[in-house]
Amino acid sequence: xxxxxxxxxxxxxxxxxxxxxxxxxxxxxxxxxxxxxxxxxxxxxxxxxxxxxxxxxxxxxxxxxxxxxxxxxxxxxxxxxxxxxxxxxxxxxxxxxxxxxxxxxxxxxxxxxxxxxxxxxxxxxxxxxxxxxxxxxxxxxxxxxxxxxxxxxxxxxxxxxxxxxxxxxxxxxxxxxxxxxxxxxxxxxxx
Amino acid sequence: xxxxxxxxxxxxxxxxxxxxxxxxxxxxxxxxxxxxxxxxxxxxxxxxxxxxxxxxxxxxxxxxxxxxxxxxxxxxxxxxxxxxxxxxxxxxxxxxxxxxxxxxxxxxxxxxxxxxxxxxxxxxxxxxxxxxxxxxxxxxxxxxxxxxxxxxxxxxxxxxxxxxxxxxxxxxxxxxxxxxxxxxxxxxxxx
Numbered sequence: 597x598x599x600x601x602x603x604x605x606x607x608x609x610x611x612x613x614x615x616x617x618x619x620x621x622x623x624x625x626x627x628x629x630x631x632x633x634x635x636x637x638x639x640x641x642x643x644x645x646x647x648x649x650x651x652x653x654x655x656x657x658x659x660x661x662x663x664x665x666x667x668x669x670x671x672x673x674x675x676x677x678x679x680x681x682x683x684x685x686x687x688x689x690x691x692x693x694x695x696x697x698x699x700x701x702x703x704x705x706x707x708x709x710x711x712x713x714x715x716x717x718x719x720x721x722x723x724x725x726x727x728x729x730x731x732x733x734x735x736x737x738x739x740x741x742x743x744x745x746x747x748x749x750x751x752x753x754x755x756x757x758x759x760x761x762x763x764x765x766x767x768x769x770x771x772x773x774x775x776x777x778x779x780x781x782x783x784x785x786x787x
Numbered sequence: 788x789x790x791x792x793x794x795x796x797x798x799x800x801x802x803x804x805x806x807x808x809x810x811x812x813x814x815x816x817x818x819x820x821x822x823x824x825x826x827x828x829x830x831x832x833x834x835x836x837x838x839x840x841x842x843x844x845x846x847x848x849x850x851x852x853x854x855x856x857x858x859x860x861x862x863x864x865x866x867x868x869x870x871x872x873x874x875x876x877x878x879x880x881x882x883x884x885x886x887x888x889x890x891x892x893x894x895x896x897x898x899x900x901x902x903x904x905x906x907x908x909x910x911x912x913x914x915x916x917x918x919x920x921x922x923x924x925x926x927x928x929x930x931x932x933x934x935x936x937x938x939x940x941x942x943x944x945x946x947x948x949x950x951x952x953x954x955x956x957x958x959x960x961x962x963x964x965x966x967x968x969x970x971x972x973x974x975x976x977x978x
Contacts, residue, residue: 617943618944755965762951764951774948
């Protein structure tokens with residue numbers, strides 16, 4: 597029998613990705629402290645936040661398999677979160693234009709009954725094409741950047757900004773599906 | 788004023804990709820001879836078929852900007868089309884498992900009023916993870932492989948088969964969006 601699957605995220609994009617692979621699940625969003633600790637690397641940060649989210653949802657659920665994730669955009673040494681306003685969104689897009697950045701998603705899968713957990717991280721390189729100031733303004737005006745780390749959505753109009761990627765595509769959307777499939781097999785969930 | 792856009796394809800996946808970038812369009816599918824000519828390379832084949840589709844739709848429309856595409860899956864020297872039956876789908880998936888293949892999409896954009904056309908080709912490398920016979924059978928049983936070149940759909944459950952890609956993701960789905968955006972700008976259509 598397939599155990600109950602719980603997604604510890606309120607992201608509509610993550611829900612959509614789980615539906616894409618035919619998984620039945622319930623949603624139990626977890627709010628965690630998302631401030632970066634001194635000296636913490638982007639990868640360490642993403643793992644910590646994903647695991648915190650998984651723990652909160654696991655305690656709440658009591659049983660079942662919890663899936664939690666944290667996605668960050670890293671350019672040079674900077675971590676880009678969600679832009680606070682249109683101005684910040686435009687600044688982020690100007691920073692990403694014409695060069696490579698990394699999208700890092702850490703996944704935590706936890707058995708709520710036993711608290712056994714597995715964490716893994718997927719990194720995808722993304723190359724933006726050159727963007728004019730006018731293109732950036734037009735994209736920001738669509739409103740699409742506002743709720744997204746790095747201020748773009750590759751699964752929407754943001755696809756037009758991206759030349760190419762290296763790695764897992766669904767990782768850029770917010771949940772690396774192939775890696776998730778592998779991790780779920782360790783909990784006897786076969787997709 | 789934005790000219791009328793015509794998609795010369797009946798593919799639901801291509802329609803979905805054009806909707807993703809907010810394009811308004813009509814659909815005018817073109818049936819062409821899809822047999823491979825002696826000595827024709829995969830890239831030459833895809834360009835020829837895409838251009839044939841664009842010409843047919845352009846003549847029919849009389850005016851507007853026509854978008855046509857042809858997508859093939861190339862592994863070694865073989866071109867994989869759509870599988871004829873479940874048996875052939877399983878054979879294709881066994882051939883792709885654990886190794887790299889290329890997805891080649893040629894795009895043709897044509898001004899139906901002047902017959903001016905531009906063609907470009909996008910190539911994405913795709914790495915499948917190892918697959919057991921049982922995994923292949925389970926995937927074929929979903930029915931998903933049957934109407935797709937190479938017998939998988941990366942935008943559906945097929946995402947679970949793919950370790951990583953190098954290149955444009957929407958190209959693997961059937962229409963490279965960033966390249967299309969570039970080509971449309973040559974026809975004064977700005978997305």
